[in-house]
Amino acid sequence: MAAALLTWCALAQGVAAESPAPLVAEQIGVAKLGAPTPHWLFVGDTNFLGYLDSKVYLFDGDTGAMLGMLSTGVWGNAVELAPDFSAIYVPEMYYSRGTRGERTEVLTTYDTTDLKPMGEVIIPAKRATGIPHRAYQGITDDGRFVLIDNMTPATSVSVVDVVAQKFVAEIEIAGCNLVYPTGNRSFASLCGDGTLQQIELDDHGNLKSRTRSEKFFDPDKDPVTEKASRFGDTWLFISFDGNVHAVDFAGGTIKLTKPWALFNDVERKATWKIGGGQFNAVHNQTGRLYVIVHQGGPYGHKESGKDVWVYDLATHKGVAQIPLASPASSIGVTKDAAPLLVTSDPAMPGAVVYDALTGAHQRTIEGPPFTPASIQSP
Amino acid sequence: MAAALLTWCALAQGVAAESPAPLVAEQIGVAKLGAPTPHWLFVGDTNFLGYLDSKVYLFDGDTGAMLGMLSTGVWGNAVELAPDFSAIYVPEMYYSRGTRGERTEVLTTYDTTDLKPMGEVIIPAKRATGIPHRAYQGITDDGRFVLIDNMTPATSVSVVDVVAQKFVAEIEIAGCNLVYPTGNRSFASLCGDGTLQQIELDDHGNLKSRTRSEKFFDPDKDPVTEKASRFGDTWLFISFDGNVHAVDFAGGTIKLTKPWALFNDVERKATWKIGGGQFNAVHNQTGRLYVIVHQGGPYGHKESGKDVWVYDLATHKGVAQIPLASPASSIGVTKDAAPLLVTSDPAMPGAVVYDALTGAHQRTIEGPPFTPASIQSP
């Protein structure tokens, strides 16, 4: 048959000899990803109207072009990127009959050149689900262990050794929840009584020690949100009322510092508030904190905002106010010297890209993602 | 603890003795479906942006209220209803890892009072998928066998005995495709050469005989669409150019009849055309054919229309023209004496309900269904 085809093509081309040469027959190929740039954007799509089919989209923030996609199972939350971007790790959940049958959870490893699954590790079928939270999972600074938050509703953390590709341990964090990596072998969790605990792991990923902080916020009067940002060895926990509790984990200790306020009295009177999903982000190089803000009444801690205010983490002073092209619930800031500020809102498919230094709107990326959540970059 | 609570409630209510009696504590329950009515509407949601999470919504056409929902796996197509509405049968497809792993296909039986799965039969993992087609599946007139169209791309039909709850046979229909039930033990399939074949089953659901029709349409010049309607023992196959080929299957034979035209010369000149998904439906009691029509150029056989034209199947004359409140790709007509005409369009979530006799718009049902397709009634 192939031979016959060649004859038939040659004949056809002969027929058209006078006019310019016809198009040549093509071979279908499969694209590969180019070299990663700091402006690559992984945008999680919870796909709320079809969350059995959650996805993570990869865009080039400089062009807005979609580069690829991962299908991430039921209740997708976010990805973990190896520090050297050698792999992408995704906690995924499946049922043998979609909404029924046997529940299986895995941590899948994807290749960063062709986005193909390279392997999976079965993990306890207990992952915390619902509204996505960045702190429902994390990766240690050296990229050795991926940490996955569990809620049954009893809380614990699953530890996966991604180098050995095996599940190591489930560490209970009773009365506490969430995962905030604090080094190569440690992470912190926030607790319902206004404290936090730091868990130290041994080299195998098992529990080595557990340290508890003093109470540093009032969980009833002014709780910190679970949406925190990391600045070096410090995690910034921001309260409903806009107070920043910086906790320094350098050297394996827990150092509490005096909270500082995002809003002065005038701004409070004008009802400025924090709010959204992942409403804050830090650019480490410039030491700047980006916060989505809005004006409104009480219980606005999940409301999207039309403005991002920028703070200098050395002086705690506001240094810029960025009016957004469209309301934002979550933001991300790329890690490079010419950072992008990227916003998403579950009510608006897609993502919006700004110059993080000037606040200039650069482009709006059309969705899907249909109900975007997490925004992450290499 | 329960005892403690009672004391605590009693105390609380004592405190408020002066004012009107407080609300009483409630128990959460689970609703059951009431008695079915002919105006119940099963609307399939392919959920194209999340088709691993396809659904079927059940609405009350008289109120627009949602009554319930089924999750129908990957590539949902439609439901089959037992003639006495004692059960709902749904072909469902699943992968062990959502988009990867082992493919499993089942025919699931759902209870019509509580919409719970009562059982499943494993079927060959070969079901035809893509754009939904009503004729990708069917049920014999007596409700004994559910017939499921396969394409690998080789074509065949899986036969499931839903009374015995077991898979019976896979019957090849080479060169042909689709399932049009024609009795208690038979169905027809359309063939690529302009013929059709009728398959007769024995009482166990195995192939008994195969009859082939003469060529009755030109598959190149004016093919019939695969979207047909049944009128008694007759199936109406409508061609791209709007010619109706009525094929009578009474008594197990295939009786071809002279095609008749939906459009006269004036209408053709005005570029009136058929088009859409399931663009036609029949109301048996009144002997009327409903067809979605639009004006436009060639290759419009999948374009939605803003009008439904109604024909008398005895006289082949147009008897009514119904301007729609919004464009429609698919329609359904309920079976009762006061029938509803229901339309859906994958570009518009929800469904629209009209009086099928007067054409009066009754209500628009808000979506989801996000990308609605099939419309079915008891």
Added chain:
Amino acid sequence: MKWLDNWFTKGTRRIARNTSRRDFLSRVGVAMVGTAAIPLLPVARASAAESPRAPQPAEEGDPLSCEYWRHCAIDGYLCGCCGGSANSCPPGAEPSPVTWIGTCRNPVDGRDYIISYNDCCGKSACGHCLCNRNEGDRPVYQPAKSNDINWCHGTKTNIYHCSTSVVLGLAVAD
């Protein structure tokens, strides 16, 4: 609600400090179900129960509106728009025995009531009447007061379909 919340955090922490992990998980599992489920019936009875679809006499407003008083801390699809009601799951869905709890004021009698926001589970998203109100909502490290959490726990699957707003009783300030 404070008493409940304090009991929860203190209680679980105390257990955590004095027991092994396995022992802990089993016991806290029980303890927490106990906590959140105190005012609830076991699932079996709940499913069997008649579901009062109509609001009670001393209520007003539209139960299918996000502004309805009971929904003051809800986050999800109203089951009343999905084939159920403010206090019943749609056909075929399974009520979660564990849940988060809010306190809402009934405008008719001016009283504060404890509202239990049980999720209905086992079918994918209903998609109708999405509401998000956060009165008294707390972060997920205070689970019993957080509406971000998928409360399809203790159910056959953790597949979320819609949310209810069930009156448990009067709230008593401590």
Added chain:
Amino acid sequence: MKWLDNWFTKGTRRIARNTSRRDFLSRVGVAMVGTAAIPLLPVARASAAESPRAPQPAEEGDPLSCEYWRHCAIDGYLCGCCGGSANSCPPGAEPSPVTWIGTCRNPVDGRDYIISYNDCCGKSACGHCLCNRNEGDRPVYQPAKSNDINWCHGTKTNIYHCSTSVVLGLAVAD
């Protein structure tokens, strides 16, 4: 295209009449893959191939627009909007070896070309640049010319991600 279409229907029918079901299924499977896949490479080679993302010199228009000449019978998400191109799958997606085939006229040289609309498979819906053009499209009982069919056949899974428009060669009227 007629020669191909006639060969397909006649061929398969002939086999159908003279063979048992099992024998038939195996042979038609092969026959049909042969039919639709004639001008295509085996998947293995296809995947290994460099993917020419740019249109050829004698083309004009925007490959990311539904109006692009090659897309005259496409139904699906343009792979060029999903990380691939008009003739390459996005990273990690698998090209279908079997496909439907259309005939489109290249406005630049006025010639009719056979276009192969291979689906890319193994990831769920890309969701970008949904196009539906039906020039020459036929019902699903003429599979080789139907764009309604999910052509993720002969791939690891039948999960559809996006569609390509690959030039196979000149179309010759018979």
